[in-house]
Amino acid sequence: MTATPSDPNQISSSHQESQKNGLVQVDTGINQSKGGQAWFWSGLWLLLLAASSALGIWAVAFITRLPPLPDCDRISAFSADSERLYCAKQAAVLGAERDLVAGVQLIASWDKTHPLYQEIEDVTHRWSKGLFKLAQQRMQAGNLERAIELIDYIPPRADVYEDAQTALERWRQEWATGADITTSVMQAVGNENWSGARKELRAIKRLTSDYWLNDRHVYLGRYIQAEEDARRTLIKAQALASTSSMDQLAEALALVRQLDVNTYTWPDAKPLVADWSRTLLKYGFQKWEQEDLDGAIAIIQQVPMDLATEPEAKDLVQFAHAQRLATFNQDWAPSYGEILNLMDAIQAIQNIDSESLFYQEAQTKLALWTNQLSDLQTLYSATLMARFNQRSSLRIAIKHAQLIKADRPQRQQAQTLIAHWSKEIQRIEDRPVLIWAQQLADKGDKASLQAAIATAKKVETGRALRIEAQTKIAQWSKQIQVLEDQPLYSKALELASQSKLQDAILEARKIQPGRALYGQAQASIKDWTSRIQIAEDRPILIEAEELAYQGRLSDAIAVAAQIAPGRALYGEARNSIAIWDAERAYIQSLQPPVDDSYYDEDDYYDEDDE
Structure with missing residues (x-):
């Protein structure tokens, strides 16, 4: 419950206080309004100041930043000279010929009035030096036109x-000199003056470029040698053809056909080829008329097909070349090339007309080659299967080859391949056995070696790996012998190291002949026996040497002769005896001969005394 004032003075004072409070509130609102306006204008001025500063910074950056670089991929003749010059500089950095030429062509027409003239002075000299260097390289390579x-x-x-x-x-002067030398060399070659051509060629050494000193000098040297060889070949062929032997005429034709048609010799050889070919054709016909078809074919095969003009000659030459194509290796697996050659031979022989003199022989060959082609195709497919080198593939290959029966032309070839593939199957089957035996033998002890031998013996006689198995068995048997006899040999060595040579010899002789260590033991026995003999005979030889030193040569010889033949020092003793015997003979030769008259006088005086 609120108390109500009853005093008028109290009411009046309350009213006055309320008026004062109202005035205070009004003043406070006015002051707050003025403060808000001040903050607004301050923020606005700060915002304007920041905006103007940012605008100034952007303007300075825009004015001072570098212009964008030209896009050299889009440069054209309508681009500014500065952009074209920049791209030319970039392209010419690597020194490529095309870029240097393009750069020089760009600035070649710019004179001193051009605004970029000062900037291009340095690059002009640099690019020109690059072009000069490239021109030198082209000249050294022999491309004078590009160098110019x-x-x-x-x-x-x-x-x-x-x-x-x-x-x-x-x-230009060097090229002119080189051309003159080349002309002189070719003229000398044309005159068959080989020494003169080489003399002219020596003049090329006076030139300076690598092109003339190396490339042209080597080329002309080979050119002279080739022309000289061609002429000598023709002379040799003419000498062969001058005989009456058709075989030598065929050899002469083969020689001439090897000549290069671009040589000076070929125009002289060409008519000889035609002449000799006609002679061989005529001789081939004679062979055929004598029913020696093989001999006729062997002769006609030397004749080029384009030189046979007569129908019979063409047929015979075609027959001969087909025969050559149909020749292949019948001892081993056929190749794809042999099959193609046989197909070409069949096609060639089918072209011989039925009216030809050689038609019957051609048909006989056609039947043979057709059967051979069928067999070769069968064997070729079998060979492809056998290349997998697996038991299954090899058995399939053998079945294919067995389709060629006994009456077929390639029966022997098929049997050879069947035998080979059968051996391969045996190798595949027996190889694991030998691998296991080798693993056992690698352990090195006697029991393992014996087990390895027993395993290797499972490879039966007649199998492909039988020889290899027997070789390993022999090797492992020797290893067992070494293991068994090594203690004996080691004991003998130990006794020998203790100077008990006789005992060592007795111990080593326990190793029987045929054993692995027998040879080594015998060598040691021989050495120890020699050492024993030296120990026994050395005092005898020393005694003989002392007697010889005393001048008692006869006694020295007698003592040294006590060393019997076969003893270790026998050779040394015989050498000493020979030396002492020579010395004794020399001493005796120096003594005066005995005078018999002296003894006669003594006898005379003796008689008088009596």
Whole structure:
């Protein structure tokens, strides 16, 4: 419950206080309104200041930034010179010929009035040097025309212009000299003056470019040698053809057909080829008339097919060349090339007309070759299957080859392949046995070696790996013998190291002949026996040497002769005896002869005394 004031003064004072409070509130609202306006204008000015600063910074960046680089992929003749120059510089960095030429062509027409003239001075000299270097390379490679073109691109204001023009004149003179030398060489070759041609060729060494010193010099040297060889071949062929032997005439024709048609010799050889071919054709007909068809074919095969003009000659030549195509290796697996050759031979022999003199023989060959072709195709498919080198594929190959019966022309070839593939199957079957035996033998002990031998013996006689198995068995048997006899031999060596040589010999002799260590034991026995004999005979030889030193040569010889033949020091003793015997003979030769009259006088005096 609220109390109500009853005093008028109290009411009045309350009213005054309320008026004061109202005034205070009005003043506070006015002050707040003025403060908000001040903050608004301050923020606005700050915003304008920030915007103007950003605009200024952007303007400075826009003014000072570098312009974009030209896109050289889109450059054209209508582009600005500065852009074209920039792209030319970029392209010429690697020094490529096309780029250097394009760059020089671009700036060649720019004179001193061009705004970029100062900028291009350095690149003009640099690019011109590059062109000069490329021109030198083209000249050294023998392409003088391109070298001249590159020199012509160099502008007169370039530093190397004068040097380039001087070099170009020197190159032209060298080419003219080289051309003259080449002409002289060819004229000498045409006159068959080989020494003169080589003398003219030596003049090319006076030139300076690699093209003339190396390439042309080697080419002309080979050209002279080829022409000389061709002429000598023709002379040799003419000598062969001058005999009455048809075999030598065929050899002469074969020689001449090897000649290069571009040589000076070929025009002289060409009519001889035609003449000799006609002679061989005539001789071939004679062979055929004598019913020696094989001999006729062997002769006619030397004649080129295009030189047979008569119908009979054409048929005989075609027959002969078909026979050559149908010749193949019948001892081993057929090749795809042999099958193609046989097919070509069949096609060639089918072209011989039924009215031809050789028709019957052609039909006989046709029947044979047709059967051979069928057999070869069968064997070829079998060979392809056998290449997988598996038991199943090899058995399939054998079944295919067995389709060729005994009356077929390739029966022997089929049997050879069947035998080979059968051996391959045996190898595949027996190889694991030998591998297991080898693994056992690798352990090295006696029991394992014996087990390896027993395993290898499972490879039966007649099998493909039988020899290999027997070789391994022999090897492992020797290893067992070594294991068994090594203790004996080791004991003998130990006794020998203790100077008990006699005992060592007795121990080593326990190793029987035929054993693996027998040879080694015998070598040691021989060595130990020699050492024993040396120990026994050395004092005898020393005694003999002492007697010889004392001048008692006869006694020395007698003592040294006590060393019997076959003893270790026998050779040394015989050498010493020979030396001492020679010395004794020499001493005796120096003594004066005995005078018999002296003894007669003594006898005379003796008689008087009596």
